[in-house]
Amino acid sequence: MALKFAAxxxxxxxxxxLGVTIGEERIALYLLDGEVHATHNVCTHQFxxxxxxxxxxxxxxxxxxxxxxxxxxxxxQCAPVTQPIRVYGVQVEGGEVFVDL
Structure with a gap:
């Protein structure tokens, strides 16, 4: 696991x-129903x-x-996108969000 601080x-x-950059990776963070999720921040259809x-x-x-x-x-989920985006594991510790790159 390569956990990196995100936010x-x-x-x-x-x-x-929330868009963040970790190293050279563009990551999108989401707070959904009290849980944090992370995906690649760039659409697979067009930039x-x-x-x-x-x-x-x-x-x-x-x-x-x-x-x-x-x-x-x-x-x-719908056109025009056909390819999924990457999802990343997330860990929250001490009020900080870490993403598994």
């Missing part, structure tokens, strides 16, 4: 994605930051073409 838990707001998108019903909608991904699994 303070206090920086996360329910249903509002757009998912953290600029809209969260609803456990999915993140790409701001460019409105494709949706499941935040928990990374699965593509």
């Amino acid at each position: 303070k838990l206090a920086d996360l707001v329910e249903d509002e994605p 757009a930051l998912l953290s600029d998108g809209y969260m609803e019903d456990g999915c993140i909608e790409c701001p460019l073409h409105q494709g949706r991904f499941d935040i928990r699994t990374g699965a593509a």
Whole structure:
């Protein structure tokens, strides 16, 4: 496990994605139903930051073409996206969020 610091838990707001960069990786963090989730922050359809998108019903909608991904699994939910996004393991300790890269 390669846990890397991503953000303070206090920086996360329910249903509002937060984009962070860890090394060279663009990561999107989500607080959903009190649990923290992390995905790759770039849409698999075309380059757009998912953290600029809209969260609803456990999915993140790409701001460019409105494709949706499941935040928990990374699965593509509707056209035009067909490829899933990467999901990362998350650990919260002492008010800090760590992502397993």
